[in-house]
Amino acid sequence: MSAIETSLKQQNPGFVCRTFAAIAGRYDLANHLLSGGFDFLWRAKAARLIAQARPARVLDLATGSGDLARALGKHCPDAQIVGADFCLPMLQVARKKSVPSLVQADGLRLPFRDRSFDALTVAFGLRNMAAWDGALREMHRVLRPGGMLLVMDFSLPEFLPLRAIYRRYLHHVLPAFAAAVTGNKEAYEYLGESIESFPRGAEMRTLIEGCGFSGFQARPLCLGVACIYTARRVENRG
Numbered sequence: 415m416s417a418i419e420t421s422l423k424q425q426n427p428g429f430v431c432r433t434f435a436a437i438a439g440r441y442d443l444a445n446h447l448l449s450g451g452f453d454f455l456w457r458a459k460a461a462r463l464i465a466q467a468r469p470a471r472v473l474d475l476a477t478g479s480g481d482l483a484r485a486l487g488k489h490c491p492d493a494q495i496v497g498a499d500f501c502l503p504m505l506q507v508a509r510k511k512s513v514p515s516l517v518q519a520d521g522l523r524l525p526f527r528d529r530s531f532d533a534l535t536v537a538f539g540l541r542n543m544a545a546w547d548g549a550l551r552e553m554h555r556v557l558r559p560g561g562m563l564l565v566m567d568f569s570l571p572e573f574l575p576l577r578a579i580y581r582r583y584l585h586h587v588l589p590a591f592a593a594a595v596t597g598n599k600e601a602y603e604y605l606g607e608s609i610e611s612f613p614r615g616a617e618m619r620t621l622i623e624g625c626g627f628s629g630f631q632a633r634p635l636c637l638g639v640a641c642i643y644t645a646r647r648v649e650n651r652g
């Protein structure tokens with residue numbers, strides 16, 4: 415897939431929604447196999463970071479099959495956790511796991527009041543959204559001033575020899591293996607290309623701070639294969 419085709423697909427919510435609808439039934443299995451089970455640890459770490467902020471209301475945006483919403487429920491037992499996603503088949507998987515509060519919604523037009531959440535998480539979701547800055551501004555709108563943003567997503571290892579090896583895995587091994595698990599090779603070719611074009615490091619900091627957040631921190635996971643970014647909504651904006 416060329417970079418232009420990839421960027422066209424990233425601008426196309428219809429493609430993203432259809433892709434996740436097609437793999438919804440096997441999404442979790444593919445995740446656990448392809449990450450070697452590390453995805454459980456990553457979500458638990460994200461949930462623990464959110465728990466430190468003691469939120470009363472958390473939005474898990476792009477909740478998908480609901481695994482992060484469930485981890486949040488475990489680590490923040492007194493908080494109300496709302497999961498939102500625009501792909502109904504993914505939400506149906508989350509519903510089977512008894513995620514209590516689920517809403518079908520587009521991350522770029524959230525059906526929530528201004529300043530209505532204390533914390534907001536988006537795991538492996540922002541990368542798939544049509545406009546990263548538009549989505550982050552919408553997250554800013556629904557977070558209360560001082561509220562915590564947590565973005566978790568794939569990245570590329572900083573150590574260049576490792577990055578070269580990882581790229582071979584990402585673009586060759588992973589799509590073939592994922593195709594065997596999910597029957598959908600295109601979805602996982604798109605995954606590799608979308609990771610390549612997604613901001614990381616200083617670029618991610620600039621993106622997040624430019625959308626009204628401060629106190630940016632990046633926590634690499636598994637030598638930089640993924641990363642957790644946190645920031646706070648700036649008090650005095652909008």
Ligand SMILES: C[S@@+](CC[C@H](N)C(=O)[O-])C[C@H]1O[C@@H](n2cnc3c(N)ncnc32)[C@H](O)[C@@H]1O
Nearest residue numbers: 476477478499500501504520521537538539542
């Ligand atoms: C890779 S899955 C991640 C699911 C879950 N957060 C996890 O950690 O496994 C990406 C999810 O983002 C959702 N998504 C992508 N763009 C979206 C948008 N604009 N609004 C809402 N959900 C979106 C997809 O439907 C999909 O369920």
